Amino acid sequence: MASNSPPQVAALPRYDQLAAMRAFARVVEAGTFTSAAASLGMPKATVTKLIQMLEAHLRTGLLNRTTRRVTVTADGAAYYERVVQLLADLDELDGSMTTSQATPKGRLRIDVSAPLALHIIIPALPDFHARYPDIQVDIGVTDRPVNLIAENVDCVVRGGVISDQSLIARRIAELQFITCAAPSYLKRHGEPQTPSDLEKDHFLVGYFSPQNGQRWPMTFASNGETVEVTGRYIAAFNDGNAYVTAGVAGLGVIQSPLFMVQQHLADGRLKPVLTKWAGEAMPLHVVYPPNRHLSAKLRILVDWLVEIFAKSELMRPAKS
Template identity: 60%
Template sequence: MDQLSAMRAFVRVVEAGTFTRAAQLLDIPKPTLTKQIQQLEAHLRAKLLNRTTRRVTVTMDGAAYYERANRLLGELDELDASMTLAQARPSGRLRVDCSSALAISVIIPELHAFHARYPDIQLDLGLSDRPTDLAAENLDCAVRAGDLTDQSLIARRIGEMQLITCAAPDYLARFGVPLHPRDIEDGHRVVAYRPLLGNRLLPMIYQNQQEKIEITGRYVISLNEGMGYLAAGLAGLGILQLPTFMAREPIAEGRLSPLLLDWCTAPKPLHIVYPPNRHLSNKVRVFVDWLAELFGKGAFELAKNSSYAPPRHTRCETLPP
C-alpha cells in the first residue's frame, strides 16, 4: 500500500463527502479510491468512514485521523515547495473559482499576459456567483467581491470595484429618469440581485455627505448571476447597479444610461481567498500576485475597450462613517 496516496485519498473523501466526487477530484477510478481507503483502514485496524448509498460520514477515529493527516500532508507539501520554490518554474493545474462577470469582463481578456509569463500553468477556471466550498471542491483559491462571510478562509485584498446605477434607454423612456434615490421606490422597477435564490435581495446603497440610503425597490425579476443581471438590465426590465467594469461598454454603446451620478456608492473590496489548510503553492502565489497587479490599476481601468469613465464628484470623496 502507498500510505501517502491512501492518506491523500482519505482526506479528499472526507472533504468531498462522497467517493464519487472524491474520485473525480483526484482524477482516479472510483474502485481504485475505494481500495485505497480499505487498505488504509486495514493498515490502521480502525474504521475511518461510515458509508451509505448517498453520503459518507466520518467515525470518531476517522475525524481524529483526518485532522492529523491533513496537517501532516500540508506540512509535507510546504516542505516540498520550500525546496523547489527558488529554482522551479510555476507549473501544474491551478483551480480557481470566480464570478462569471468578473472573469469574462476582466480576467479572461488579460490571461494571454499571464500565460506568456507562466506557460506551464494550466488554469481550471470555474465561473459561478454561488458560494463554493473550496476544500470540498478541491479549489486552490477563489476571487470574492464584497465583505467576506467565511472567516475561516485566508484572504488577501487585491483591489476594489466601484458601482454605478444604470438603466436601458427604453426603460427610461417608459418610466422616466429618477433624480433622487428615493424616486426608485416610487413608480420604478429594479433588476434585483439575490446572491442565493431564496435569500434576501442585495439593496442599492447610496450616500453623500448628509445621508446614507438603502433602496430595495419593486422588481419583476431577481437573479443570482452577474451576466444574467446585466442582460435583464439591457432588456429594459428595470434599474440596476453594476460594477463599472461591466457598465462601461454598454454605456459607451448607448445601451445603458448612467443615473444618479451625484450620489456615491461605497466600493466593494475584492479578495482572493484560499483554505487555511491549503499550502500557498508557487503557482497560487504567482497567480495572486498577477491578479493584484491587474486589479491594482483601479476599478475604472479594469475595462480597456471603452472610452467611458464615470465622473468623480468631489463632494462624494469623503463619505460619512
C-alpha cells in the same frame, strides 16, 4: 527430513501509503467516495481499496460509511488533522528541493463570477501563460457559492464581506458601483432625482442571491447619509451578466459595478442616473481555505490576480 527454512508468512499486500493518505483526505473533504474519486481522477474502486488498506495498516476505522455520506470516526478526525499538515509540509519540502519555485508547474482550480472572468481575468490570461507556461488553470465561472474544500477548489475571487471566518481572504480591489438605465427606459419613465423616486415612479431590475434567493437592495450614500431601496421590478436575476443585459434592454434601473457597464455607458446604451448619490463600494477578495498549503503555483496565481486587478482601469485599488 526437517527443513531449516524459516516458516512462510503470508505477505501483506503492498500499497502506496502516501496515495492512501491523499485519498483519505479527499474523502473527508468531499464527503463521498464518488466525489473524492472524481476530484482525484481515480476510479472509485481504487479510492475504496486505498482507504481499506490504510485502515488495515493503522488497525483502526477511520470512516463511517452510509449509503449517502461518509463521516469520520473519532480516530479518523484526529488522523485527518495530522495528515493535512503532513501533506502540506511534504508539498513545501518538494518545492524547496526542486526547481518548482523558479519554474512552477501543475494544475490549479479557481472559481470566479462570470463578469469578473469575462471582463478582467480571461483577457489577461495570455499574459499569465506567457510568464508561467507550465501552469494549467481550471476556471469555474459561476455566481453560486462554492465549497472550496468539498469541491477541491484552490481559491475563489468573490465580492462582499467574507462571512466564513475559517477562510483566508486577501483584499485585492474595491468594486465601484454606478446607477444607470437605458435611454429607452428613461424616455418612458423619466429620470429619477432622488433614491426615493425609485420606489414611487420607477422599476428596478432585481438581483437575488444565488445562495438563498434573497433580493439585494440598491444602496446609496451622500453627505454621510445611506439609503437602501428595493422598489418594484419586472424581472429579477441571479446572474450579473443577465442583470446588466436586462438594464440595457430597458427593463428598469440597475446598480452595477462600473467595470461591467463602462462600455455600455460609452456606447450610449446606458445613461448614469442619481450621480449625486454614490453606490457603496464593495471589497473584492481572493479566498482560499486554511488547510490548503499556499504552494508556489498558488502563491504565484494569487499575486498575479492582485496585480491585474490593481492595474485594471475598471477597478478601484484595494484599501490598505
